[in-house]
Amino acid sequence: MLDKFVYIIFGLSILSAIGVVAFRNLFYSALSLVAALFLAAVLYICLQAEFIAIVQILVYIGAVMTLIIFAIMLTARINDKTIRASNQQRVVSLIALVVFGVFLVGQICKAQWPQVTGVNAMVPIGRLGELLVGHFVLPFEAISAILTVALIGAIVIARNK
Amino acid sequence: MTTEKFMTIPVSHFVVFSAILFLIGIYGILTRRNLITVLMAVELILNAVNINFIAFAHLSPFSAEVSQIFVLFIIALAAAEAVVGLAIVVALVRNRKTILTDEVNLMKW
Numbered sequence: 001m002l003d004k005f006v007y008i009i010f011g012l013s014i015l016s017a018i019g020v021v022a023f024r025n026l027f028y029s030a031l032s033l034v035a036a037l038f039l040a041a042v043l044y045i046c047l048q049a050e051f052i053a054i055v056q057i058l059v060y061i062g063a064v065m066t067l068i069i070f071a072i073m074l075t076a077r078i079n080d081k082t083i084r085a086s087n088q089q090r091v092v093s094l095i096a097l098v099v100f101g102v103f104l105v106g107q108i109c110k111a112q113w114p115q116v117t118g119v120n121a122m123v124p125i126g127r128l129g130e131l132l133v134g135h136f137v138l139p140f141e142a143i144s145a146i147l148t149v150a151l152i153g154a155i156v157i158a159r160n161k
Numbered sequence: 162m163t164t165e166k167f168m169t170i171p172v173s174h175f176v177v178f179s180a181i182l183f184l185i186g187i188y189g190i191l192t193r194r195n196l197i198t199v200l201m202a203v204e205l206i207l208n209a210v211n212i213n214f215i216a217f218a219h220l221s222p223f224s225a226e227v228s229q230i231f232v233l234f235i236i237a238l239a240a241a242e243a244v245v246g247l248a249i250v251v252a253l254v255r256n257r258k259t260i261l262t263d264e265v266n267l268m269k270w
Contacts, residue, residue, distance in 0.1 A: 003169055010178050017182050020201055021189035033201050036182075040208050049215045052232050056211075059236050064204065064243045071247040072197055075254040086192045087263055093191040101184045105177050113172045114220055121218045121225040128229060136230050143237050150241035154248035160255075 006046055013039040030069050037061050048121045051128065175216030182209035196253070196260045200246045207239040 016039060019032030037060050044053035132140050182205060189202025211232045218225040254260055 006170055010174075013178070014181055014185070017185040017205055020205055021185055021193060021198070026195060026197065029198055029201060033204060036205060037208060040212055043212060044215055047215050047218065049218060049229055049232075052211075052215060052229055055233065055236060059240055060204075060208070064240050067243060067247055068197065068201060068204075071250055075197075075250060075260060087194050090192050093188055097184050097188050097191075101181065104180050104184075108173055108176050108180060111173070113176075116172060116219050120222070123226050123229050127226060128233070131226055131230055132233075139230075139234055143234055147237060147241050150245050154244045157245070158248035158251040 002046075006043070009039050009042055009046070013043070026072050027069075030065065030072055033068075034061055034065050037065065049123070051123075051125050172216055172220070176213060179209040179213040179216070182206075182212070194261045194263055196250055196262055196265075197247075199262065200243060200250070203246075204239060204243065207235055211235055 013036055016032045016036035020029050020036060023029040023032060037056060041053040041056045041061075044050070044056060186202045186206035186209060189205065190199050193199055193202065214228040214232050214235075218228040250260060253265065257265065259265065
C-alpha cells in the first residue's frame with residue numbers, strides 16, 4: 001500500500017513538472033514548481049531523509065520560490081496571451097528528448113543495480129553536523145564563500161546606478 | 162514506520178523517475194521564451210538530481226550520510242544560483258525592457 005503511495009507521488013510530480021514547462025501563465029508555472037518541490041519533500045520523508053525534507057521546504061519553497069515569485073511580480077507580464085510561450089525549437093527538442101529519454105530509460109532498466117537490503121538510512125542530525133565540520137569542512141567553507149559572493153554579486157548586478 | 166516498508170521499490174525506479182524530471186527540465190530550458198521559466202526549469206533539474214541522491218541513500222550507511230550532505234550543498238548552491246539569475250533578470254528588464262530569450266540577441270552574429 002505504501003508502494004502505491006510512492007508511485008502516486010511519482011505521477012503527481014511528473015504532472016507538476018510538465019505543468020512548469022507547459023503553462024502559458026507564468027504564475028501557474030511557478031505554483032506548479034512549488035507543487036513539484038513539495039512532492040519531492042514528501043518523497044524525502046518516504047526515504048527517511050526527514051531533515052532534508054524540512055530543509056527543502058524551508059529553503060527551496062520558502063526562500064527560492066518566494067524570490068522567484070517576487071521577480072515574476074516585479075518584472076513580467078504574467079498573463080499576456082499574445083506572447084508565444086515557447087520558441088520555435090519546440091517540436092525538435094521534444095522529439096530529441098523523447099528519443100534520448102527512451103534510450104536513457106532503457107539503459108537504466110538494463111543496468112545491474114545493487115539490491116536494497118534492510119539498511120537503515122536514517123542519519124541523525126548530529127551526525128550531519130559532525131560531518132559538515134569534520135569530513136566535509138572544505139565544501140562547507142566553500143559553500144559559505146559562494147553564498148557570500150552570490151549575495152554581494154546579486155546586489156551589485158541589480159542595483160540602481 | 163519501519164525500515165522495511167519502502168524497501169520493495171527498486172532503486173532503478175527512482176533513477177528512472179529522476180531521469181524523467183531531468184528531461185522535462187531540459188525541455189523547459191530549450192523551449193521556453195520567458196527567462197524566468199528557464200530559471201524554474203533549472204531548479205527542476207536540480208531537484209531531480211536531489212531525488213536521485215536521496216534514493217541512493219539506502220544502499221549503504223555511508224552512502225546515506227554522503228548523499229544527505231551532498232543534497233544540502235546542492236540546495237544551497239541552487240539558492241545562490243537562483244539569486245544571481247534573478248538579479249540578472251532584474252537588470253535585463255531595466256536595460257532592455259524584455260524578458261524573452263528570443264529578444265536578447267545583441268551579440269548574435
